[in-house]
Amino acid sequence: MTELLAPPSDVDTGHEIGRARRRKEDAKLVHGQTMWTDNITVPGMAHFALLRSPMAHARITAIDVSGARALPGVIAAFSGADLVEQLGSLPTAWPVTPEMVSPPHPPLAVDEVRYVGDAVAVVVARDRYAAADALEAISVDYDPLPAVVDLEAALADGAPLVHADAGTNRCFVWPFSGGDYEAARAAAEVVVARRFVQQRLLPTAMEPRAVVVAPVAASGEFTVYSATQIPHVLRVMLALTTGISEQKIRVIAPDVGGGFGSKLDVYAEEVIGLILARTLGRPVKWTESRSEGYQATIHGRGQIQDIEIAAKRDGTILGLKVDLLADMGAYLQLVTAGVPLLGAFMYPAIYKMDAYSFTCTGVFTTKTPTDAYRGAGRPEATYAVERIVDELAHELGRDPVDLRRQNWIRHEEFPYTTIAGLTYDSGNYEAATAKALALFDYDGLRAEQAARRARNDPVQLGIGVSTFTEMCGLAPSRVLGSLSYGAGGWEAAGVRVLPTGKVEVVTGSSAHGQGHETAWSQIAADLLGVPFEDVEVIHGDTQSSPKGMDTYGSRSLVVGGIALHLAAGKVVDKARRIAAHLLEASVDDVQFEKGTFSVKGSPEAKLTIQEVALATFAAHNLPDGMEPSLDSDAVFDPENFSYPHGTHLCAVEVDTETGRPTIRSYVCVDDVGSVINPLIVEGQVHGGLAQGIAQALYEEAVYDDDGNLVTGTMADYLVPSAADLPNFVTDRTETPATSNPLGVKGVGEAGTIASTPAVINAIVDALRPFGVDDMAMPATPERVWRALHGGRQGGVGDGGAR
Amino acid sequence: MVAVTMMVDGVACSDEVEPRLLLAHYLRDRLGRVGTPIGCDTTNCGACTVLLDGESVKSCSVLAVQAHGAAITTIQGLAGDGAWHPLQRAFHDNHGLQCGYCTPGMILAAVDLLRRNPDPTEEEIRIGLEGNLCRCTGYVNIVRSVRAAALEMRESATSGVGR
Ligand code: FES
Ligand code: FES
Numbered sequence: 001m002t003e004l005l006a007p008p009s010d011v012d013t014g015h016e017i018g019r020a021r022r023r024k025e026d027a028k029l030v031h032g033q034t035m036w037t038d039n040i041t042v043p044g045m046a047h048f049a050l051l052r053s054p055m056a057h058a059r060i061t062a063i064d065v066s067g068a069r070a071l072p073g074v075i076a077a078f079s080g081a082d083l084v085e086q087l088g089s090l091p092t093a094w095p096v097t098p099e100m101v102s103p104p105h106p107p108l109a110v111d112e113v114r115y116v117g118d119a120v121a122v123v124v125a126r127d128r129y130a131a132a133d134a135l136e137a138i139s140v141d142y143d144p145l146p147a148v149v150d151l152e153a154a155l156a157d158g159a160p161l162v163h164a165d166a167g168t169n170r171c172f173v174w175p176f177s178g179g180d181y182e183a184a185r186a187a188a189e190v191v192v193a194r195r196f197v198q199q200r201l202l203p204t205a206m207e208p209r210a211v212v213v214a215p216v217a218a219s220g221e222f223t224v225y226s227a228t229q230i231p232h233v234l235r236v237m238l239a240l241t242t243g244i245s246e247q248k249i250r251v252i253a254p255d256v257g258g259g260f261g262s263k264l265d266v267y268a269e270e271v272i273g274l275i276l277a278r279t280l281g282r283p284v285k286w287t288e289s290r291s292e293g294y295q296a297t298i299h300g301r302g303q304i305q306d307i308e309i310a311a312k313r314d315g316t317i318l319g320l321k322v323d324l325l326a327d328m329g330a331y332l333q334l335v336t337a338g339v340p341l342l343g344a345f346m347y348p349a350i351y352k353m354d355a356y357s358f359t360c361t362g363v364f365t366t367k368t369p370t371d372a373y374r375g376a377g378r379p380e381a382t383y384a385v386e387r388i389v390d391e392l393a394h395e396l397g398r399d400p401v402d403l404r405r406q407n408w409i410r411h412e413e414f415p416y417t418t419i420a421g422l423t424y425d426s427g428n429y430e431a432a433t434a435k436a437l438a439l440f441d442y443d444g445l446r447a448e449q450a451a452r453r454a455r456n457d458p459v460q461l462g463i464g465v466s467t468f469t470e471m472c473g474l475a476p477s478r479v480l481g482s483l484s485y486g487a488g489g490w491e492a493a494g495v496r497v498l499p500t501g502k503v504e505v506v507t508g509s510s511a512h513g514q515g516h517e518t519a520w521s522q523i524a525a526d527l528l529g530v531p532f533e534d535v536e537v538i539h540g541d542t543q544s545s546p547k548g549m550d551t552y553g554s555r556s557l558v559v560g561g562i563a564l565h566l567a568a569g570k571v572v573d574k575a576r577r578i579a580a581h582l583l584e585a586s587v588d589d590v591q592f593e594k595g596t597f598s599v600k601g602s603p604e605a606k607l608t609i610q611e612v613a614l615a616t617f618a619a620h621n622l623p624d625g626m627e628p629s630l631d632s633d634a635v636f637d638p639e640n641f642s643y644p645h646g647t648h649l650c651a652v653e654v655d656t657e658t659g660r661p662t663i664r665s666y667v668c669v670d671d672v673g674s675v676i677n678p679l680i681v682e683g684q685v686h687g688g689l690a691q692g693i694a695q696a697l698y699e700e701a702v703y704d705d706d707g708n709l710v711t712g713t714m715a716d717y718l719v720p721s722a723a724d725l726p727n728f729v730t731d732r733t734e735t736p737a738t739s740n741p742l743g744v745k746g747v748g749e750a751g752t753i754a755s756t757p758a759v760i761n762a763i764v765d766a767l768r769p770f771g772v773d774d775m776a777m778p779a780t781p782e783r784v785w786r787a788l789h790g791g792r793q794g795g796v797g798d799g800g801a802r
Numbered sequence: 803m804v805a806v807t808m809m810v811d812g813v814a815c816s817d818e819v820e821p822r823l824l825l826a827h828y829l830r831d832r833l834g835r836v837g838t839p840i841g842c843d844t845t846n847c848g849a850c851t852v853l854l855d856g857e858s859v860k861s862c863s864v865l866a867v868q869a870h871g872a873a874i875t876t877i878q879g880l881a882g883d884g885a886w887h888p889l890q891r892a893f894h895d896n897h898g899l900q901c902g903y904c905t906p907g908m909i910l911a912a913v914d915l916l917r918r919n920p921d922p923t924e925e926e927i928r929i930g931l932e933g934n935l936c937r938c939t940g941y942v943n944i945v946r947s948v949r950a951a952a953l954e955m956r957e958s959a960t961s962g963v964g965r
Pocket of ligand 2: 206257258513898899900901902903904905935936937938939
C-alpha cells in the first residue's frame, strides 16, 4: 500500500491565497456544537411521517387515514386526496426540449403511485415515534399496474406506460452534433463500438435529509429549515409551488452534512412541511430515515451508453458517436432531464476530432427519480470516452497513454474550441500526464505486469489510465438560456466592513462541507489586507444572504469566489476615495497595499483600512456626496465555463482464483488552476476519488423486475469504509484559468469524474490475456471471476451488487 | 415507561422512557445532546457512536434502558469545556473532516481504538474504523488524523511518566 504522507503544511507566505489554512469550520464540528436540521426544535413543534407506496406502480383505489387520526399523540393525518387543492406540482427547472414530456408531480400521490417510496399519506404527531406508529393505522387499497424497470423495454412498442396521459415513456430526445460523423466514419480505418452501463447510484450524504417549517400563522410568514444545498433556489421554488409570497418565506440551510447533488432539489417533504405548517398553524419537522431516503432521495447516474469511435490506423481519432438512454425515474425533479446534457459536451473530452454525434433519449421508469449526483453527466461521459479510447488502443496495439497523447489538445493550442463547441481556455495535459507517470512509476509497473503475465501469476496486474476535463463553474447565464434552463448561473457576494474594522463576507454559495468559510476568508483577507481571523463568512440563510444561486457543479469558487473578488474591489475603491480625502491627497496618488492606504511620495501619510472603516462609520469628514459606507455587493456572471483537467493512473491487482480486484496504487495529478487552499483542494480530490472508485467497485442501486429497490438499506448498499479504500497519491499542476481574475477552475467533482474509468480500465487491462474486453460496474469479485471463467465481459445482472 | 438513570457527559440524568427508546434518540430528543448525529437505521454508519463506560457503541443499537447505570461520553463531553482532545485537534490539523457529520462518531470510535491499541498501523486504523462511514473525505486524512493523535497521546503519556 502507498505510504501515507502528511497533509500540506500551512506556511506563511505573506499571502492568504495559496496557504494551507486549517479550516475555520472545524472547531464546532469536532466538538459536536452543530446545527444539523434534525437538531432544531421549535416550541410547539410536531413531527410528521410519510406513508410510502410499497408498489412500483399502482392505482390507489381507496385510502383511509381515520385509523391514524384516532391514535393517541396524533394531531392530524391526510391522504393526497385530502390535500389535493394545495399540493401543486414539484418543479422541474430544465425543459430540455420544447416537446419534453413533463408530467405533473404532486408531492403526495393522489390517485396513482409510480415508484416504491412515492408518498401517499402523511401523519402529524407529537413525537417521531408516534408519527411512525400511526402510519400502520392507515389503510390503502392498491390496484397494481405493471412496473417499468428496463430502459429499452420502456421504449418498446406496447410497453406499459409510467404516465398514461403522456402516451409514451419517452421524455425527450435531444440530438446534438458537430462536424459530419458519417463522413468521418466512412473515412475511418478502424471503428470500435461498445455499450456501457452507468448503474444507478445512491448519493448517500451522511446527513439524511430533514426539514423544519415554523410558521407565524397570523402574518402568514414561514421559516423553512432544510438540509439543502440550495436555500435560495428553494425559496423561489417554494413560493412558485405553494403560492405563498416569496417575501414571506425565509429558507435556512443550517449546518448541512454533505450533499453531492442529492440536496440540490426541491423535495416533496419540503412542500408538504410548508402545507402542513400552513394548514395546522404550528411548526412541523420531518427527518428522513436512511432506508426511506434510499427510496425518496434522488438517485444518480442510470444510463445506457452506446458509443462508437472512428479512427485511422495510425491512431488519429476522426469521430465519436454516442447514443444515450437516460433513466429519468418516475418524475422529473429539479434538473433531472438536464443531467445527461451536461455530459453531452464532454464526450470529446481532451481530444481533437473532426466529428461528433450525440443523441440522448430520456426515459421514464417506475423507479425513484434521478438527478444530479457528484459530477452530473460528466463522469458518465468521461467513463465512456476513456473506456472506448482504451479499447481503441488495444485494437491498434498501442500504449493507451501514447494514443491519448497523439490525440489530445497540445498546450500551445489553447484556447481551443472543441467539436462540441466549447472553448477550453487553458490547460496542459502534457505536464499533468508527465508528472503522473513519474509518480506512478508507469514503466516499472508495465514491466511487472509483463513478468506476471509471463509466469502466469495467479495475481495479475492491470494498469488503468484516465484523463479528463470537465466544464465547471456552472454557468454562463446565456449558455444556460440557450439550453432552456429555467434560471441563470450568476452568483452574488457582499462585503461589509464593520466600524471596528472587522469584515463580514456574505455569499450566495451555500456550503455543506466544502470549507467556504475558510477559503472565502482567505480571499477577503488578501484583497482587503485584513487578518484572516477578522473575516466572518455569512451564508445559507435567505434573510442574511438574500441573493444567491447556491452550491453545485464545482461553481462556488469559480463563480461565487469571483463575486467576492469584485465586491472586495469595490470596497477598496470606496475606501481609497475616503482615504484620499482624509490624507488630503488626490485619489490617483493613493496606493493600497496589505491593508494600508498611503500617498505616493510621502510614506508617512497613511491610513489603515480599519482606520478608514472607523472614519466612515463616524462620517464626520467624508468627501462631498459620498455615502457613509464601505459596504459593497457584486453579482458575477461568468463568460465561459472553467476547464479543470487531470491524469489519473490506477494499478489493480486481480486475484484470478477469487476474482477479487484490489487497488494497489492510485496516482492523480489534477490541474484545477490557481489554488486558494491546497489542503481543501486535496480533501476534495480525496473524497471525489472515493466516490468514483466506489462506483467502479462497490455501489449499485439494484431494482428487481417488479420495481423493488433491493439495495434499500445501508446494509445492502455498499458505501465503502476506510478498510475498502486505498491511499491516494495526489498532486497538481497549475495552469491558471484565463477566464477569471483568480485563475481558479473548480475542484469539487474532479476526483469523481476521472477515477471510475481509471479503475475499470485497470481491471480490463489485467484481464486482457483472458479474452476479457469489458467489465460491468460495480466490478465485484463475482463479476470479475465470471468474466475470467468464460464470459467475454462481466455483464449486468450476473453477480453485481446483488 | 421505565425509569433510567445514567451519567451523560458528567451529568446525572434520570428519566421515564419507553422501553423501545433508542439511546441515540434519548440523548438527542430528551437530553438535547444533539452533538451525536444519526446517519442510518441499520447500525451501519457509526455516526451515532458514543462511549458507554469507556467503550465505543453505536447509540442507535442500544436502548436507553440498556444504558441504565452507565456513564456515557458523547463528543460534547469528550474534552472539558473549551478544551480539545488530541483526536479533535488532530482531525482539525489533518483536515480529517469536511461536512463533519461522521466526525463525532469517527472520533469516539478512534478514542476506543487507541485505548485498545495506542500505536496502530495504518492498516489497523482502517480496519478499526470499518464501522464508521464517511462520504466526504475518502478516509486518507482520517487515517492521518488518528495516526497523528496516537503519536501525540503516546508522547504525552511518556512525558507524563517522566514528570
Ligand atoms: S446511526 Fe447508528 S450506526 Fe448509523
Ligand atoms: S466529513 Fe462528511 S461524512 Fe465524513
